[in-house]
Amino acid sequence: MAKELWKGNEAIAEAAVRAGLEAYFGYPITPQTEVLEYLSRRMPELGRTFVQAESELGAINMVYGAACTGVRVMSSSSSPGMSLMMEGISYIAGTEVPAVLVNVMRGGPGLGNIAPAQGDYNQAVHGGGHGDYQPIVLAPASVQEAIDLIALSFDLAEKYRAICMLILDGCVGQMMEPAEMPEMKPIQRGNWDWATDGKMGNRKRRVLSSIYLDPIEEEKMNLRLLNRWRTIEENEVRYKEYFLDDAEIVIVGFGTAGRVALSAVREARAAGIKVGLLRPITVSPFPHKIIEQLAGRVNAFLVTEMNSGQMLEDVRLAVKGRVPVEFYGRMGGVVPFPDEILSEIHRMTKSKLSADIHPRDAWLDRMAHI
Numbered sequence: 001m002a003k004e005l006w007k008g009n010e011a012i013a014e015a016a017v018r019a020g021l022e023a024y025f026g027y028p029i030t031p032q033t034e035v036l037e038y039l040s041r042r043m044p045e046l047g048r049t050f051v052q053a054e055s056e057l058g059a060i061n062m063v064y065g066a067a068c069t070g071v072r073v074m075s076s077s078s079s080p081g082m083s084l085m086m087e088g089i090s091y092i093a094g095t096e097v098p099a100v101l102v103n104v105m106r107g108g109p110g111l112g113n114i115a116p117a118q119g120d121y122n123q124a125v126h127g128g129g130h131g132d133y134q135p136i137v138l139a140p141a142s143v144q145e146a147i148d149l150i151a152l153s154f155d156l157a158e159k160y161r162a163i164c165m166l167i168l169d170g171c172v173g174q175m176m177e178p179a180e181m182p183e184m185k186p187i188q189r190g191n192w193d194w195a196t197d198g199k200m201g202n203r204k205r206r207v208l209s210s211i212y213l214d215p216i217e218e219e220k221m222n223l224r225l226l227n228r229w230r231t232i233e234e235n236e237v238r239y240k241e242y243f244l245d246d247a248e249i250v251i252v253g254f255g256t257a258g259r260v261a262l263s264a265v266r267e268a269r270a271a272g273i274k275v276g277l278l279r280p281i282t283v284s285p286f287p288h289k290i291i292e293q294l295a296g297r298v299n300a301f302l303v304t305e306m307n308s309g310q311m312l313e314d315v316r317l318a319v320k321g322r323v324p325v326e327f328y329g330r331m332g333g334v335v336p337f338p339d340e341i342l343s344e345i346h347r348m349t350k351s352k353l354s355a356d357i358h359p360r361d362a363w364l365d366r367m368a369h370i
Contacts, residue, residue: 003178008143008168009034011179012076012102015147017042018184019154022071023049025062027081030114031170032104035076056081060088067097068208070195072154076102079120080111089163090129094210094221096194098157100150101135101165104173107333115333116170118255121310124167125284132222134229135163136236137284139254143177149281151182156236158190160228167283169306171256171335229285238281239290243269247276249348250294252315253304254280256335261304264341275345283311291318300353301325304341306334309360316359324353327363 006014013035016024024043026036036052043050049066053059059075066073077085082103092099105120107113124137136156140146146168153164189197196206212218242262244250253261258279268275278294280287295301300323303312309327316325328344330336 003180005176006143006147006179006181007034007176008146008173009104010038011143011147011181012150012166012173013038013042014181015150016074016100016154017046017048018182019151020072020185020187021048021074021154022187023066023073024075025051025053025059025066025073026075026077027053027056027059029056029078029081031106031116031173032076032078032102034173035102035104056084057088060085060092063099063101064088064092064095064097067092067099068095068196070189070192070197072100072158074100074102076104078104078106079108079117082120082123086129088129089135090131090133091210093129093133093135093163093225094131095208096161096225097208098154098161099163100153100157101163102150103165103167105167105169107331113333114170116174116256116306116335117331117333118167118169118257118306119308119310119331120167121283121305121307124165125286125310125314133225134284135165136160136232136282137165137167138238138281139167139283140172140281141255141259141279143172143175144179145281146172147179147181160232161194162228162232167255169256170333233285236282237285237287237289239287240279240281241276242279243276244278244294245276246274248274248299249276249302249345250298250300251275251277251302251304251341251345252280252291252311253277254283254311255306257304257306260336260338261341263338264345267338267342268345273345273349280311286314286318288314288318291315292320295319295322299323300348302341302344302348303327303359304336304344305329306336307331309363312359321355324355325359326353327359329363
């Protein structure tokens with residue numbers, strides 16, 4: 001198919017439809033509202049379910065109910081709205097049903113602003129709702145990648161009976177780029193042996209719940225989720241590599257921050273600096289192994305994020321103190337320019353770097369002029 005000009009949010013919505021989305025429940029919040037607006041027209045056209053709920057609380061519980069029936073279901077929101085959904089997200093995880101969520105992140109904490117940011121990393125990857133569970137979290141850096149990853153999200157959610165979340169910032173959600181859409185898939189519900197699909201016949205009654213009053217049974221469920229996560233870690237790690245073969249400095253950045261960093265890397269390469277980029281696509285499960293391997297042969301890492309250094313801690317865990325890890329971030333909806341990252345690369349080539357100083361402390365000192 002030929003490429004067409006697509007806005008990120010609308011591209012995600014259409015790609016979800018073509019991946020077999022049967023039910024969408026959401027609530028408007030900038031900068032993701034175009035997902036909801038687009039689906040408010042598109043879903044009824046196809047005879048599928050669309051509901052603008054009374055709030056994000058209502059939306060996530062509608063997602064929960066639909067997920068229990070085995071249909072492909074999705075919701076989308078932005079940072080404060082995702083915070084409201086967390087209790088329901090934990091229920092979905094505890095019930096072991098598949099669901100897809102999209103978070104188009106904005107500045108925070110609090111109501112913040114509507115500018116692009118990446119401050120929800122910890123919420124998505126390490127936080128979220130209560131209890132022991134881990135969602136699969138994918139981070140696109142372009143409109144085309146968002147299209148490809150939303151289709152993958154449904155497949156992964158169903159394969160592992162898990163939550164799959166797409167996190168992107170307002171840049172990717174609002175930008176327009178040429179992109180290619182996949183062919184429309186027919187609605188095909190899996191022959192799930194767990195779904196409450198109303199087919200009684202001779203089979204036993206199916207009951208789905210996240211409540212286990214017996215602590216031993218609760219622990220068994222937690223162990224089941226953990227073993228499933230181990231399988232996910234072994235099979236579903238995804239990332240992009242750029243100029244890593246001879247790199248002496250490796251930049252690690254996801255989403256828009258990684259995209260900006262790539263421009264800086266190309267400029268540095270043109271100046272003869274051996275620098276490369278690792279851009280995680282799955283931030284959960286995180287690509288620990290490749291970073292651990294790189295730490296055995298490179299001189300330093302530079303983590304860049306549109307937050308105060310949340311993925312930074314995952315990189316430091318993988319590096320295990322063997323080489324220095326530096327950090328450069330922008331917060332509050334400020335998007336870094338490639339020149340800022342390039343300046344950090346030049347600084348690292350000229351400075352004596354230390355693994356003893358926490359990279360966030362050093363970065364804060366350098367940001368004192370703001």
